[in-house]
Amino acid sequence: xxxxxxxxxxxxxxxxxxxxxxxxxxxxxxxxxxxxxxxxxxxxxxxxxxxxxxxxxxxxxxxxxxxxxxxxxxxxxxxxxxxxxxxxxxxxxxxxxxxxxxxxxxxxxxxxxxxxxxxxxxxxxxxxxxxxxxxxxxxxxxxxxxxxxxxxxxxxxxxxxxxxxxxxxxxxxxxxxxxxxxxxxxxxxxxxxxxxxxxxxxxxxxxxxxxxxxxxxxxxxxxxxxxxxxxxxxxxxxxxxxxxxxxxxxxxxxxxxxxxxxxxxxxxxxxxxxxxxxxxxxxxxxxxxxxxxxxxxxxxxxxxxxxxxxxxxxxxxxxxxxxxxxxxxxxxxxxxxxxxxxxxxxxxxxxxxxxxxxxxxxxxxxxxxxxxxxxxxxxxxxxxxxxxxxxxxxxxxxxxxxxxxxxxxxxxxxxxxxxxxxxxxxx
Numbered sequence: 284x285x286x287x288x289x290x291x292x293x294x295x296x297x298x299x300x301x302x303x304x305x306x307x308x309x310x311x312x313x314x315x316x317x318x319x320x321x322x323x324x325x326x327x328x329x330x331x332x333x334x335x336x337x338x339x340x341x342x343x344x345x346x347x348x349x350x351x352x353x354x355x356x357x358x359x360x361x362x363x364x365x366x367x368x369x370x371x372x373x374x375x376x377x378x379x380x381x382x383x384x385x386x387x388x389x390x391x392x393x394x395x396x397x398x399x400x401x402x403x404x405x406x407x408x409x410x411x412x413x414x415x416x417x418x419x420x421x422x423x424x425x426x427x428x429x430x431x432x433x434x435x436x437x438x439x440x441x442x443x444x445x446x447x448x449x450x451x452x453x454x455x456x457x458x459x460x461x462x463x464x465x466x467x468x469x470x471x472x473x474x475x476x477x478x479x480x481x482x483x484x485x486x487x488x489x490x491x492x493x494x495x496x497x498x499x500x501x502x503x504x505x506x507x508x509x510x511x512x513x514x515x516x517x518x519x520x521x522x523x524x525x526x527x528x529x530x531x532x533x534x535x536x537x538x539x540x541x542x543x544x545x546x547x548x549x550x551x552x553x554x555x556x557x558x559x560x561x562x563x564x565x566x567x568x569x570x571x572x573x574x575x576x577x578x579x580x581x582x583x584x585x586x587x588x589x590x591x592x593x594x595x596x597x598x599x600x601x602x603x604x605x606x607x608x609x610x611x612x613x614x615x616x617x618x619x620x621x622x623x624x625x626x627x628x629x630x631x632x633x634x635x636x637x638x639x640x641x642x643x644x645x646x647x648x649x650x651x652x653x654x655x656x657x658x659x660x661x662x663x664x665x666x667x668x669x670x671x672x673x674x675x676x677x678x679x680x681x682x683x684x685x686x687x688x689x690x691x692x693x694x695x696x697x698x699x700x701x702x703x704x705x706x707x708x709x710x
Contacts, residue, residue, distance in 0.1 A: 287646050288394070288463030291343040292585070292639040293428070293656075294334050295384035296666070297327040298349030299695050300688065302678050303631060304374035306413040309488030311524040311577060312632035319630065323379075324674035326627035328667060330382070330638055333623045335663050337597070340621070341590045343649075344658035346666075347428065347640065348703055350381045350420045352692050353683075355710040357416035370680065377683045378413035383633045384640040385529055386414065386451040387421050391504040392643035393434070395457070395466050400436045401648060402504035403429060406451030407440040410491040415443070420708070427705055429642075431651035438503050441496055446476045449496040452640055453527035456534040458561050462643050467559055468506060469539075470497035471528035471546075473516045483547065485521035492516075492527075512555050515547040524577040529636050531576060535586040538594065540564045540617065542582065544573050564617050571611050579605045583634030586618065594618040599625060599634045655704030665702050673698065 305317020338344045353366065353376035366373055381387070391402045405422040408414035418440050429435040441447040459466040473490025484490065494513055501511050516528060520542075525531045532541035539556060543565050546552060556563045566576075576582055584598040596618040602608045603622045612620050623635055644652065673695035675682075682688065693709065700707045 288392075288461070288643060289343050289649065290462050291345050291642045291644060291649065292337055293345045293347050293384060293642055294330060294639045295347050295382040295387075296349050297323065297330045297382045297628070298352060298379035299323050299674050299692050300352045300377045300678070300683070301326045301379040301382070301627065302374070302377065302680060302683065304378070304680050306374060306378060307411060307526070307632060309491075309521070309524065309526040310632035312630055316630040318680055320677050320679045322627060322676050323678055324670055324676050327670045327674055329625045329627055331663060331666055331670070333625055333635060333638065334658055335660075336621065336623060337585070337587070338658050340587065340595060342587050346656040346658060346703065347384050347387065347424060348656070348699055348705060349379065349696070350417060351696055351707065351710045352379065353377045353689065353710075354416050366684070370684075373683050374680055375413045375416070380414055380631075381417045381421065382628065383637040385453040385527075385637045387640050388425060389449070389452050389455050389500050390640065390642050391468065391506060392457070392462070392466065393645070393648065394463055394643070395468060395504070395506055395510065397505035397507070398436070401429070401434060401642070401644065402436045402438065404438040404449075404500050404503060405440045406449045407443050407447070408450060409443040409445075410448050410450070410489065423708060428653045428656065430653065434648045434651045441499055446493060447496040447499060448491055448493045449500070450492045450527060453529045453637070454492040454497070456528070456532065456539070457643070458534050458537060458539060458556075458559070460537055460560075462536070463645065465507070465510060467510050467512070467555075467561070468501070469512045469514060469534070470501060471514045471516055471532075472497050473518075473521055483515070483518060485518040487522035488524075488526065490516065490518070490521055512552070514552060517544050517546055520544050520573060523573045525573075529583055530580065531582050533582050533584060533586045533636060535594070536588050537561045538564065538586065538617065540582065540586060542566050542571070542573060542576055543568055564615075566611065571608055575605060575607055579608045580629060580634035581608050583636040585635045585639065595621055597621045597623055597635050599623060599629055601629060653705065662702070669695070669698055669702060
């Protein structure tokens with residue numbers, strides 16, 4: 284097996300039913316922009332242009348396709364044979380939130396796992412109904428994308444209960460010196476799983492990730508305990524809108540970038556990183572407030588290493604437009620900054636990092652993955668043309684009742700199946 288190991292960003296392709304229904308509790312952007320008219324075509328094209336930028340920077344890029352909508356399988360489980368009368372249930376069934384693939388799964392590279400396989404655990408997403416019903420299809424897609432059992436070990440999602448609430452890689456960061464080296468995996472949780480003292484729990488918004496879920500994933504992935512850390516989110520950060528760790532921190536290779544109010548125990552994080560020779564860049568609240576960080580999604584940027592060894596922070600355009608955050612980024616020495624426009628996603632609370640799932644693979648593992656989703660300029664052009672044919676430029680919550688939307692979504696996925704050479708289950 285080749286010793287060359289790379290990181291591939293698997294971005295979620297935005298679905299044709301992208302809309303603003305305000306379904307995500309604790310996600311301030313989702314709540315504040317509820318009932319706005321969305322532009323699904325602009326959303327998918329913004330995502331594709333971000334992928335193209337990453338590809339042009341020299342990063343390895345791939346695509347995770349959207350899921351069929353509405354989710355009639357889930358509706359039938361609730362006893363419906365057609366769309367229900369309740370508009371909230373309709374919006375839930377139509378949710379395009381699988382675009383945020385940082386929540387799709389937790390993935391540990393083979394270098395970290397005792398059996399030397401890549402371990403994949405789909406997130407159960409049980410804390411939010413519109414996300415929960417993605418899980419089964421996500422597991423199906425991941426097996427299509429990573430089919431070779433010689434290299435990939437697929438776990439089922441954890442059991443759905445508050446005790447094991449799991450939100451995927453949005454609460455997981457891997458640090459390393461080089462991608463092929465054994466890594467240090469940081470799991471961030473908001474609650475213990477069992478009832479704990481009120482002083483350590485958020486009061487305004489519920490914590491989503493449980494420590495017991497994170498610990499279970501570490502065991503199932505056969506991680507070496509000394510190379511794993513469990514960190515508790517600061518409850519005040521959760522109440523300020525930090526519903527996932529990737530809203531307040533991002534890491535890549537030997538660099539970890541976070542806000543000083545991200546965690547309950549900052550000292551343990553600093554000591555762990557110092558012991559391993561990793562770098563910690565921590566923003567003080569007087570430099571960028573917690574509220575500014577949430578408003579701009581500064582930490583939901585992508586932190587990447589280029590071929591020349593330089594570091595780039597791919598940040599949402601909102602950071603450029605915010606004077607205090609722009610001032611900080613203009614004067615930091617951590618990384619070059621590249622701004623991207625993903626405003627359609629941002630209005631629902633998903634920045635550049637939310638849109639991607641990171642998978643570290645050797646050349647042999649990459650060759651064993653499904654090749655039809657690997658990004659190229661040719662694929663970019665095909666998908667831009669595809670979006671022009673199948674995606675609306677306006678979609679309101681009321682439009683979800685339009686029966687033609689069902690046929691449009693099915694037609695778009697049938698065409699996409701041929702482009703990506705991937706089989707779709709149809710609900």
